[in-house]
Amino acid sequence: MSDPIDSPQPEASLSPETADSSLAEPEARKGMSRRGLFGLGGGLGLAAGAIAGGFGGAALAPKTSGGHLEYGFFGEHQAGIITPAQDRLHFAAFDLRSDATRDDLIALLKEWTYAASRLTLGLDVSARGAFDGGPYLPPDDTGEAAGLDAAGLTITFGFGSSLFRDAAGKDRFGLAGQLPPDFTPLPKMANDFISPERSGGDLCVQACANDPQVAVHAIRNLTRIAFGRATLRWSQLGFGRTSSTSSAQTTPRNLFGQKDGTRNLKAEQPERLAEHVWISDGPAWARGGSYLVARRIAMTIEVWDGLQLSEQDRVLGRDKKSGAPLSGGTEFTEPDFAKTGPTGRPLIDPRSHVARAAPENNGGIAMLRRGYNYVDGNDGTGRLDAGLFFIGFVKAPERFAAVHTNMARDDMFVEYLKTTSSSVFLVPPGAREGQYVGQALFEA
Helix, strand or coil: CCCCCCCCCCCHHHCHHHHHHHHCCCHHHHHCCCCHHHCHHHHHHHHHHHHHHCCHHHHCCCEEECCEEECCCCCCCCCCCCCCCCCEEEEEEEEECCCCCHHHHHHHHHHHHHHHHHHCCCCCCCCCCCCCCCCCCCCCCCCCCCCCCCCCCEEEEEEEHHHCCCCCCCCCCCCHHHCCCCCCCCCCCCCECCCHHHCCCCEEEEEEECCHHHHHHHHHHHHHHCCCCEEEEEEEEEEEECCCCCCCCCCCECCCCCECCCCCCCCCCHHHHHHHCCCCCCCHHHCCCEEEEEEEEEECHHHHHCCCHHHHHHHHCECCCCCCECCCCCCCCCCCCCCECCCCCECCCCCCHHHHHCHHHCCCCCCEECCEEEEEEECCCCCEEEEEEEEEEECCHHHHHHHHHHHHHHCHHHHHEEEEEEEEEEECCCCCCCCCCCHHHHHC
16 A cells, blocks of 8 residues: 655655755745745635645635635545636656666656645745745756746646556556556547657646746646656647636637637536536546547648638637627527528537537537637648647546547537647546555556
């Protein structure tokens, strides 16, 4: 059985040779946010409250003070799923070194858990942090987030199927017996041009925040902690959330200028989340978790921009300005796929995106979307290398595959998309105080 952890705790395991020096850290520093000067009393209170707060109510009950936003790390479910979607993303996938052991993996998850529990409170990655480790050692924290607050940072960890059994079928970490039957790969889909170099991975980390530097700082420091045990396989930056995960949020627009995710599942729908998002079958260690489907979808921006507005509406099945379905009403009016116009034809084209993706036309399947826009410069022809970094949470990957297969059959929207990266990770349930992420898997 693996040892539990306390959190936050002295980070001796991060740098054993310097553990003693941490004992000399000023106590105030350990509880002080990076903007610790934003009100020491309030900052300390928030940190203690969030640590003791437990439950994944972290996602719905953030700690706020003076305009600062903090989500606690510990809870029933990992934060960053139903948490109100922040504005910025840094997503990263990692591969364990070929000679990494089960103990290495557990140690890494412990250290990541500890670091994440501090970062989400706006603290440095360790008590020594960026400036207090002494002049003769590299700082524990890279320091670029000094002076910034938590910015609503959430850090979400996931496991790739290769963690259980690699491509050659080898059980590297003694976990193959705990591989859930539902954890199956996605089939090749229409307009898939998948780059293996930017897909898959043993582990993933999703860092979301309302400040891009805070999200990048989190991934940078977690990557640094992994040094010698895991390497960064691929990553993606995102901006401008493309869906709402809370009914308190307005519906954002994607790079096609369309309101995106109007019918998305929301945090305020616990029964629907239980039905469609949280894992309830398979090994006990995974229940309460979810499957994260990540797909980098390039959008043919220039082609889309040349379409008539009426054609853009027809392809989507919604009015671009209001977001209302073409069958009438307002943005949140339920689409009426049977309603016909003067010609006797459906007002919403059956091949439109809203029709092909609708739960009514996919056996009732729904998912929680949490995507972001991306622009990675331009390609060699001068066109924008831009699109959607789609992230969806489902209780089984085959559910996503079923909806996408239905879309790919004749969804007119797919003509303007090209998927270049595709991955599936199992996000284990949230860790509780004294535990590390995924601990139940290693004790099963």
